[in-house]
Amino acid sequence: MASQKFKDISPYKRTIGTPPEDYLYSKYQKDLAAQATTSTNVINVAIFGIGRAGTIHLTSLARNPRVKILYIVDDIVEKHKKLQDYWSLHDTKFLTSKQSDVIYSDPKLNAVVVASPTFTHEHIVKSALNAKKAVFCEKPIAEEREVCIELYKLAKKVGKPLLTAFNRRFDPSYANLRDRVHKGEVGHVQTIKVCSRDSPLPTIDYLKCSGGIFHDCCVHDIDMLCWVLGEFPIKVSSTAYAHVEEIKAIDDFDTVSVTLLYPSGTIGMIDLSRNSCYGYDQRLEAFGPRGMIRADNEQPIHCVDSQVGLNGIKTAPIWYSFPSRYRLAYQNEMEHFLDLVEGKVTEPFVKGHENLAVNKIASAAEESARTGKFVELTWTKEDFEI
Numbered sequence: 001m002a003s004q005k006f007k008d009i010s011p012y013k014r015t016i017g018t019p020p021e022d023y024l025y026s027k028y029q030k031d032l033a034a035q036a037t038t039s040t041n042v043i044n045v046a047i048f049g050i051g052r053a054g055t056i057h058l059t060s061l062a063r064n065p066r067v068k069i070l071y072i073v074d075d076i077v078e079k080h081k082k083l084q085d086y087w088s089l090h091d092t093k094f095l096t097s098k099q100s101d102v103i104y105s106d107p108k109l110n111a112v113v114v115a116s117p118t119f120t121h122e123h124i125v126k127s128a129l130n131a132k133k134a135v136f137c138e139k140p141i142a143e144e145r146e147v148c149i150e151l152y153k154l155a156k157k158v159g160k161p162l163l164t165a166f167n168r169r170f171d172p173s174y175a176n177l178r179d180r181v182h183k184g185e186v187g188h189v190q191t192i193k194v195c196s197r198d199s200p201l202p203t204i205d206y207l208k209c210s211g212g213i214f215h216d217c218c219v220h221d222i223d224m225l226c227w228v229l230g231e232f233p234i235k236v237s238s239t240a241y242a243h244v245e246e247i248k249a250i251d252d253f254d255t256v257s258v259t260l261l262y263p264s265g266t267i268g269m270i271d272l273s274r275n276s277c278y279g280y281d282q283r284l285e286a287f288g289p290r291g292m293i294r295a296d297n298e299q300p301i302h303c304v305d306s307q308v309g310l311n312g313i314k315t316a317p318i319w320y321s322f323p324s325r326y327r328l329a330y331q332n333e334m335e336h337f338l339d340l341v342e343g344k345v346t347e348p349f350v351k352g353h354e355n356l357a358v359n360k361i362a363s364a365a366e367e368s369a370r371t372g373k374f375v376e377l378t379w380t381k382e383d384f385e386i
């Protein structure tokens with residue numbers, strides 16, 4: 001009888017509600033209600049490049065009730081029919097890049113999604129903005145910093161959004177960590193660490209035109225640290241090595257450590273690898289005088305095995321690679337872009353100056369790795385104007 005006094009009223013008379021952490025159930029409730037919260041106009045989209053990144057974005061767009069895919073551009077013509085059949089895209093026009101000018105002159109088209117190789121971005125982004133289309137472009141929007149600045153200025157001039165999404169910002173666990181750091185739950189952050197080990201090892205062909213590990217991979221880690229902390233570092237030091245001969249031969253690295261000192265005294269640390277044999281190892285940890293918050297690796301299967309022989313406890317492996325680990329983050333970033341296109345939100349979640357700052361820090365980290373010296377960073381008003 002010890003607990004009888006705690007007997008509650010009928011559960012039918014109590015409302016607990018959906019916990020905010022269950023973002024999937026919240027989305028389900030939205031689908032269940034089938035109430036359009038924005039305009040009912042369909043957003044007409046063109047996608048450039050259906051490779052590793054483009055397939056992720058196509059997945060977010062093909063079944064999206066807000067979207068109609070008017071065009072898909074990819075230079076591998078054999079992909080066209082396969083994609084059309086697989087996704088039932090019978091009203092979509094499939095083109096090669098040489099035929100893509102028709103896209104920019106189509107008044108029905110609202111937005112362009114760019115997931116073609118990096119060297120093609122500048123031309124596509126410029127053409128789309130000049131044609132007054134909203135643009136979502138995989139990082140980086142161009143190879144040269146000056147060109148990136150020009151493109152952001154052009155977007156401002158034509159009044160259209162230009163979004164380069166750092167997908168990890170849209171991950172529920174990382175966003176939760178950031179919110180709680182901003183609420184002061186660990187106090188003034190003393191150290192913040194990212195562990196980011198890629199899987200599987202990308203092909204050498206991809207690596208040759210990737211821009212190098214600092215600009216291809218490390219930018220995501222740098223963005224995480226700066227985004228959580230809300231400040232940019234003043235000193236960067238980095239050490240890098242290529243254990244894989246083929247990567248050494250193209251003058252790139254596969255293993256990198258970066259240490260960053262922030263103006264408030266926080267020390268950032270990045271532990272980065274191109275080749276993790278046990279899955280896509282992604283962890284983020286903020287430590288301060290009031291505690292520690294860590295976003296851990298996630299697993300597809302949550303079974304735990306204890307079997308004969310006392311071999312300890314076994315669990316399933318972590319997610320294998322970025323399309324699975326960050327599947328929700330990619331969907332969320334695309335929803336954010338569609339909100340921008342519809343004018344439902346006016347400010348891109350990833351701002352131009354943040355993207356430029358992250359690239360400046362990545363260049364400083366690469367310089368440190370190549371020279372063996374600390375690199376000091378200074379920030380002026382111009383760095384925050386775009």
Ligand SMILES: NC(=O)c1ccc[n+]([C@@H]2O[C@H](COP(=O)([O-])OP(=O)(O)OC[C@H]3O[C@@H](n4cnc5c(N)ncnc54)[C@H](O)[C@@H]3O)[C@@H](O)[C@H]2O)c1
Pocket residue numbers: 048049050051052053054073074075076096097115116117118120138139140165167206216322
């Ligand atoms: N944010 C992320 O998580 C992430 C992950 C992977 C790649 N990326 C970025 O996405 C971009 C593409 O990388 P990927 O790994 O998907 O490359 P990929 O080689 O797998 O795919 C590129 C596709 O673009 C097509 N293509 C080539 N030239 C084209 C053109 N002019 N117009 C249209 N299509 C063209 C190719 O035929 C291919 O199908 C890169 O800029 C890369 O940095 C971002």
